[in-house]
Amino acid sequence: MLEQSKVQSERESLIIEMLDALNFVLTADGYIGFVAHETLNALEQIQRTARFGLSEKCATVVCRFVDSHLPSVCAVHNEKTIDHPSIRDWITVLQSLDCGFQGNVLQSRKWGLSLQESADPVLAEYGYVPVEVYAPPRTARGTPRSFLFARDSDGVEYHVSIRVADMSRDEFYGLRNGDRLLVQPEVDAETEKAIPVRDARFA
Numbered sequence: 001m002l003e004q005s006k007v008q009s010e011r012e013s014l015i016i017e018m019l020d021a022l023n024f025v026l027t028a029d030g031y032i033g034f035v036a037h038e039t040l041n042a043l044e045q046i047q048r049t050a051r052f053g054l055s056e057k058c059a060t061v062v063c064r065f066v067d068s069h070l071p072s073v074c075a076v077h078n079e080k081t082i083d084h085p086s087i088r089d090w091i092t093v094l095q096s097l098d099c100g101f102q103g104n105v106l107q108s109r110k111w112g113l114s115l116q117e118s119a120d121p122v123l124a125e126y127g128y129v130p131v132e133v134y135a136p137p138r139t140a141r142g143t144p145r146s147f148l149f150a151r152d153s154d155g156v157e158y159h160v161s162i163r164v165a166d167m168s169r170d171e172f173y174g175l176r177n178g179d180r181l182l183v184q185p186e187v188d189a190e191t192e193k194a195i196p197v198r199d200a201r202f203a
């Protein structure tokens with residue numbers, strides 16, 4: 001039993017070290033293709049291990065890493081989007097992990113809604129458009145700002161202000177590249193730049 005516990009501890013230490021290294025690379029160099037591919041390979045192995053349980057410390061590190069980076073990694077990957085069945089399965093596995101008193105960040109409203117099979121058809125009837133965030137509500141120095149930019153599958157860009165977002169301030173400022181939203185564009189907006197929206201919410 002002690003030997004098994006030692007092996008588990010060593011395995012989790014390696015997972016934490018690997019994610020620390022990947023976090024450094026992704027933060028410093030951005031979400032380039034090769035790194036995105038290797039990140040998904042690493043997460044595939046980790047979620048297999050997670051099926052047999054992880055300590056609270058390791059589970060917290062894994063889930064926070066996924067929350068911070070998975071949407072952006074999937075946004076640049078050639079095959080596995082955030083909606084890919086295997087990715088959805090990974091997230092479901094990780095959502096079941098116990099992260100202690102701080103809670104599992106993947107159990108937040110954002111991740112719960114992102115795993116729904118499809119957007120509400122009623123919202124589509126009212127002109128809502130699915131978009132992906134490409135410029136989060138932070139400056140290059142990390143200072144929060146009251147708006148973000150997103151684009152739809154046709155490349156049309158949208159300006160989203162915090163005052164029209166149907167989410168808390170923490171949820172808004174926590175949005176990252178690749179996160180998905182539903183926005184209701186201003187119908188009469190005349191602009192050659194990003195279209196302002198009258199409402200925005202998690203997709």
